[in-house]
Amino acid sequence: MSMDMQKLWLREVTVNDGPEGLRFLKDIVNEEGIMVAPAPKDIDASSFPKWLQAKADTAKGLNMPEGFVPCTTYWVMLGEKIIGLANIKHELNDFLRKKGGHIGLSLAKEYRGRGVGFATAKLLIERARTEFGIGDILMTNEPENIASRKLCEKLGAELTDIDEHCHYWIRK
Numbered sequence: 001m002s003m004d005m006q007k008l009w010l011r012e013v014t015v016n017d018g019p020e021g022l023r024f025l026k027d028i029v030n031e032e033g034i035m036v037a038p039a040p041k042d043i044d045a046s047s048f049p050k051w052l053q054a055k056a057d058t059a060k061g062l063n064m065p066e067g068f069v070p071c072t073t074y075w076v077m078l079g080e081k082i083i084g085l086a087n088i089k090h091e092l093n094d095f096l097r098k099k100g101g102h103i104g105l106s107l108a109k110e111y112r113g114r115g116v117g118f119a120t121a122k123l124l125i126e127r128a129r130t131e132f133g134i135g136d137i138l139m140t141n142e143p144e145n146i147a148s149r150k151l152c153e154k155l156g157a158e159l160t161d162i163d164e165h166c167h168y169w170i171r172k
């Protein structure tokens, strides 16, 4: 399957999102857990509306748990199909500076390793700059997450340090 990167776009998560989003989350969290997609493993039709509401609220900086910063969550879309989940934290705090950074991105397995991550990261970087006024953008990953690290390197990010996580900065 060849990939038309022109069809890639970011669709902000809203309270009105339908069952396709739930199916995507279920598949990805059941297979790989919360580190890959920030949703509970047992997410189902009854808890999905709450998840959507929490994401929509957090994008507006409302009703956030202690220590959270405003963060916008997006479905990664290929045409009209959901193929991933991404987010942009509008600012960093001490926690995110260690782990999390500004940008998070997870693609469905069958779309990995084909350049989609790179193209999506470009869209996220542009949004971070134009919509949230973020200059230098931090991405973190676990040292053994080769795909994520290579993605950062391909983006031209600067690796400033490695402790439990690698810290890559995409400079303005």
Ligand SMILES: CC(C)(COP(=O)(O)OP(=O)(O)OC[C@H]1O[C@@H](n2cnc3c(N)ncnc32)[C@H](O)[C@@H]1OP(=O)(O)O)[C@@H](O)C(=O)NCCC(=O)NCCS
Pocket (backbone or CB within 6 Å): 036, 105, 106, 107, 108, 111, 112, 113, 114, 115, 116, 117, 118, 119, 140, 141, 142, 145, 146, 147, 148, 150, 151, 154
């Ligand atoms: C990390 C992730 C978003 C990267 O997106 P992707 O579409 O797989 O990456 P791309 O195809 O755009 O590739 C980017 C670079 O990484 C390399 N790469 C991708 N997957 C790789 C793998 N499994 N092993 C080694 N290198 C890999 C590519 O070769 C490319 O570098 P190159 O052009 O120099 O060859 C994706 O793999 C993913 O969703 N992983 C699971 C979730 C996750 O780990 N998210 C990051 C948490 S910080």
